[in-house]
Amino acid sequence: MTLWRLEFLRLWRTQRWLILLAVYSAFGILGPLTARYLPDIVENLGGEEAIGSIPELTAADGISQYIGNAQQIGLLAVVFVAAAALAFDSNREMSIFLRTKATITQIITPRYVMTAAAATLAYTVGIVIAYVGTGILLEWLDLGAVVVGSLLQVLYLLVAIALTGLVASFIRNVPGVALLTVGILIALALVGLVPSVAAWLPSELLGGIDALIRGGDFELWRAVLASIVVVAVMVWITITRLERREV
Amino acid sequence: MVDVVISTDAVSKRYGDVVALDRVDLSVSAGSVYGLVGPNGAGKTTMLGLLGGLRTPTSGSVHVGSTSVQVLPDTPQFDNWLTGREVVDLSRTLADNGTPESAVDDVLESAGLVEAADRKVKGYSRGMLQRLGLAAAVVTRPDVLLLDEPAAALDPAGRREVLNLVAEMHGRSTVLFSSHILDDVQEVCDEIGVLRRGELVYQGSLGGLIDRHGGSGYTVVMRSGADAVAERLLAEPWVRGTSVESDHRVAVAVTDTDAAEQRLVRVLAEVGHPVISVSPTQSSLEDVFLEVTK
Incomplete structure (x- = not known):
């Protein structure tokens, strides 16, 4: 039994992998269906007047619908799964066993x-x-744009x-870690409303796929670079703080 | 010259204004079983945390002469979706010291967990978790084993198994275990240290503790004149104290049993009050513990 297998079993036996897969798969199914049938759904619900206000949906909206949900509910699920794994000091006795x-x-x-993974x-x-x-339902999009x-x-x-x-290196409680992380991500997205700093924020990455599949004009290298640096710095700070933390 | 494998030099630990440990000089011989005793809040868990590298001292220094150190908390817990065997095997793998896989079965057997080995930890009782924790520590073949209240809150059978496991470690590892169960300490420990409100008030053998803080004594029963007898006895260098329990009865605490055996009857004869009986008494470890930690 290695620490790698331990983490695999954590995902497998707690069925957290299934939660992630179910959430993303569900939105993967709903995205194109919504884009294709939204007018019909609205009409069947008796909203004939509202149909006129629905913009004409394109193939790109199939992906956009998926991405929109994935960035909210999917991200929330990922953060909770990550918090459950990374806030290992939340249980002192288990932490002592490992440390x-x-x-x-x-x-x-x-x-x-x-x-x-x-x-x-x-x-x-x-x-x-x-x-x-x-x-299948709308139109085949540029695969390269979707991949990038x-x-x-x-x-x-x-x-x-x-x-x-x-966040787990600052607080120990799993729900607290997850909620604070989500709060910070939302705050960073709000900071992105400031044009001068937006280009350097990781949250800029979220709009990348939409821009790519619609053939829009965009420039994300600063957000990519900043994100890579931010990940490296955060991991380094986390390790340093956890090494110094008393349990 | 006995090798000292664990020592602290004037180590102190504060949590804000609270002094958990105050300039403690601990010294534990290699291969011994050392009992760290003291009432709740005396600083035992803090000391184990410092020795295990889980906490850092506010001042002073800690020396543990090995990198192979295992700490067992008072209520061991593990991911409840692992089996007992997986917990022990994880511990063995992480030790990375060439311990064969067969050692997992050996320690599970010693801990009385063979039948439960392939069950999820979720269904383990507290006693089973305690034994599993000990098995997971022992399988790494640690040089130093730090146990925090290992038998607390266990039923008699669980306590017996844990104490047997600790006793088996004697000579193979240096074991330091904290406890407030004095019978356990008396049964398995070579040396003890007594903590009181963060201070180490005694360190040495159990016998030495009893001699120094409780020790031997005698009860003298006479027709009358207990006050005069008590006063006369206090003048003797081998008398640590006297207590007049009634006009007929005096309790005498001594520091030197040999001297008392030679001199006590003679002194009583000198005083001249008719003596009915002289009987030896021995303070229990509990009496001494209460005396030292009050």
């Missing part, structure tokens, strides 16, 4: 990697379902997971 046998780096590396896998399954669904856009989404998930780890 007296392995270094902090040895303990948290599998936790970061397995959580990120599970989140990436769940997102990928969701986007594949959304992409295929969109292609998805890499940006995954990078944002890594930022969220690293932030969860950082």
Whole structure:
């Protein structure tokens, strides 16, 4: 039994992998369906007058619907799964068991990697379902744009997971870590409303896939660079703080 | 010259204004079983945390002459979706010292957990968790084993198994365990340290503790004149104290049993009051503990 297997079992036996997969897959199915049938749904609900206010939906909306939900409910699920893995000091006795046998780096590396892998896998399954669904129901989109856009989404998930780890180095309680992390992510998104700093914020990555599949004009290299640096710095601070923390 | 494997030099630990440990000089011999005793809040858990590297001292220094140190908290807990065998095997793997996989079964058997080994930890009783924690620590073959109240809140059978496991470690590892169960300490420990409100008020053998703080004594029963006898006895260098329990009865605490055996009857004869009986008494460890920690 290694720490890597421990983390695999944490995801498997607690069925957290299933929660992630279910959430992203559900939105992967709903995205293209909503884009294709929203006018029909509204009409069947008796909202004939409202149909006129619905903009004409395109194939890109199939993906956008998925991404919109994934960035909210999906992200929330990822943060909670990450908090449950990374806030290992929340239980002092379990923490002592691990801390007296392995270094902090040895303990948290599998936790970061397995959580990120599970989140990436769940997102990928969701986007594949959304992409295929969109292609069947509406129109096949540029695969390259979807792939590159998805890499940006995954990078944002890594930022969220690293932030969860950082918050866990300040507070120990799992729900507290998750809620504070979500709060910080929302605050950062609000900071993104300031044009001068927006380009450097990881939250800019969230709009990348939408811009790519719609062929829009965008420039994300600053947000990508900043995100990579931020992840590295947050992980380093987390390790340093956890090494100094008393249990 | 006995090797000292654990020592602290004037180590102190404060939590804000609260002094958990105050300039403690601990010294634990290699291969011994050392009992750290004291009432709740005396600083035992803090001391184990410092020795295990889980906490840092506010001042002073801690020396543990090995990197192979295991700490067992008073209520061990594990991810409840792991089996007992997986917990022990994880511990063995993390130790990374070449311990064969077969050692997992061996320690599970010693801990009386063979039948429960493949069950999820979620269904374990507190006693089973305690034994599992000990098994997970022992499988790493630690040089130093730090146990925090390992038998507290266990039923007699669970307590017996834990004490047997500790006794088996004697000579193979240096074991330091905190406890306020004096019978346990008396049964398995070579040396003890007594903490009182963060201060180490005694360190040494159990016998030495009883001699120094409680020790031997005698009860003298006479027709009358207890006050005069008590006063006369206090003049003797081997008398630590006297207590007049009635006009007929005096309790005498002594520092030197040999001297008392030679001199007591002679002194009583000198005083001249008719003596009915002289009987030896021995303070219990509990009496001494209460005396030292009050």
